[in-house]
Amino acid sequence: MSNECKKERHAKRSKSDMVNLIQNVDQKDDLKYNRRAFLKTAVGASMALGLSTVPFSVRAMMGLSEPDHERVEIAKLADLPEGDSVTFYYPTENDPALLIHTVNGDLVAYNSACTHLMCPVFYEKEEDVLLCPCHKGYFDVNNGHPVAGPPQRELPLIEIEVENGTVYAVGRQFRHG
Numbered sequence: 001m002s003n004e005c006k007k008e009r010h011a012k013r014s015k016s017d018m019v020n021l022i023q024n025v026d027q028k029d030d031l032k033y034n035r036r037a038f039l040k041t042a043v044g045a046s047m048a049l050g051l052s053t054v055p056f057s058v059r060a061m062m063g064l065s066e067p068d069h070e071r072v073e074i075a076k077l078a079d080l081p082e083g084d085s086v087t088f089y090y091p092t093e094n095d096p097a098l099l100i101h102t103v104n105g106d107l108v109a110y111n112s113a114c115t116h117l118m119c120p121v122f123y124e125k126e127e128d129v130l131l132c133p134c135h136k137g138y139f140d141v142n143n144g145h146p147v148a149g150p151p152q153r154e155l156p157l158i159e160i161e162v163e164n165g166t167v168y169a170v171g172r173q174f175r176h177g
C-alpha cells in the first residue's frame with residue numbers, strides 16, 4: 001500500500017473517530033450535570049456564608065459579650081480628667097475605640113467607628129454626647145445608643161475595669177440595634 005493511501009485511510013479514520021466521540025456525548029446530560037454542579041456549589045456557598053454570620057447576629061440579638069479578649073491597658077486615670085477622652089484600639093489594632101471620662105465622672109468606652117459609615121466618633125463634652133461629624137450622627141454617651149442623625153445601631157461597648165488607677169479593656173459587647 002502506498003504512503004498516499006495510508007495517509008488517506010488514517011485521515012478518514014480520525015474523522016470518523018471524532019464524529020463517534022461527539023455523538024457519544026449526550027448534551028442534555030452534560031447540561032443537567034453542569035446545572036446540578038452549579039446548584040450544589042451555590043447552595044454550599046450560601047450555607048457557609050449564612051453559618052459564618054450566625055454567631056455574630058446571635059450575639060448581637062442577645063447582647064452577649066464576645067468570647068474572651070485580652071486584658072489591655074488603656075490609660076492611667078490620673079491622665080484622664082473629667083470631660084476628656086482617649087483613643088485606643090480594641091480588641092485588635094483595626095478596631096478604634098474611645099475611652100471617655102464624662103463630665104459627670106463616669107468612665108465608658110466604645111468602639112469609635114460610627115455605625116453609619118465608619119467615620120470616627122468624638123466626645124463633645126459641652127453637650128455630653130458622642131458626635132460623628134461626617135453626617136451629624138449623635139450617640140448617647142451613657143450607653144452608645146444612636147439618638148440623632150443617620151446611625152441606627154449602637155456603638156459596640158468595651159467592657160472596662162479600673163485597677164490601681166489604671167483603666168483596662170477586658171471585653172466587648174455587641175448590642176441589638
Ligand code: FES
Nearest residue numbers: 114116117132137
Ligand atoms: S458616618 Fe457617622 S453619621 Fe454617617
